[in-house]
Amino acid sequence: MDTKLRQRVVGAGVLTALAIIILPMLLDGTSDDRARVMATIPEPPTIELKKLSMEGALRRMREMEQESAAQLPELLPDFTPYDKTTAADENVSAGKKSGAIDLTLDKNSLPVSWSLQLGSFQDPKNAQRLRQQLRDAEYRTYIIRVLTADDNTETFRVYIGPMLKKNQLEAIAEEVRVKFKITGQIVRYRLEDDGGQLGG
Incomplete structure (x- = not known):
């Protein structure tokens, strides 16, 4: 080579x-640098959890109940003689004198009451506008949102009421017809319908 x-x-x-x-x-x-990369990671520290016992919590609750019971005022007995029959008679006669209303109760033991339906709108703004006009005229009004069964559309109905006497509502219906040129329909007020009430 x-x-x-x-x-x-x-x-x-x-x-x-x-x-x-x-x-x-x-x-x-x-x-x-190589030594730094190769460094060992220490073991995670052990955390000691404090054990809670139910007995301690129950004991503390009993102590708190006793403390609050000790702070309640003593009940004083009522030594006033009270005749139930005369008191009931007085209440009944006072109710008759003050012009108490005879209530007709429905099957749920709720008073039968009536409302005057004045309009049904698809636009909630129209319903709110009518409600405000009626409130400005000092009528007690509310709106209920209803889903129609036919096509499942949402409508907003404006009512005056509810009132216990139907004849009062008939007089209001005539006033509204004259003032606002709206013919209303008197319907039975049902408490179940309140779930769809529109606030405001």
Whole structure:
């Protein structure tokens, strides 16, 4: 083999060996960086949870009940002689004198009452406008939102009432017809319908 070729092969081998040793150090960073990456992560600390017992909580509740009971005022007995029959008679006669209303009760023991339906609108703003006009005229009004069974559309109905006496509502219906040119319909007021009431 030629001497020059041998020197070139040996030189290439030495350079390759140096490259294998030196390049990883240059590309991977310093040995400190490698040591930092290899650092071990400590174990997570153990957290001691305080055990709560139900007995302690129940004991504390009993103590609080006793403390609050001790702070209540004593009940004083009522030594006033009281005749139930005469008191009931007085209440009945006082009710008759003050013009108490005879109530008709429905099957749920609720008083039968009536409302005057004045309009049914698809736009809630129209219903609110009519309600405000009636309130400005000092009528007690409300709006109920109803879903029609036919096509499941939403309508807003304006009412005056409710009132216990139907004849009072008939007089109001005539007033409204004259003042506002609206003919209303007297309907039975049902408490179940209040769920659809529109506030305001």
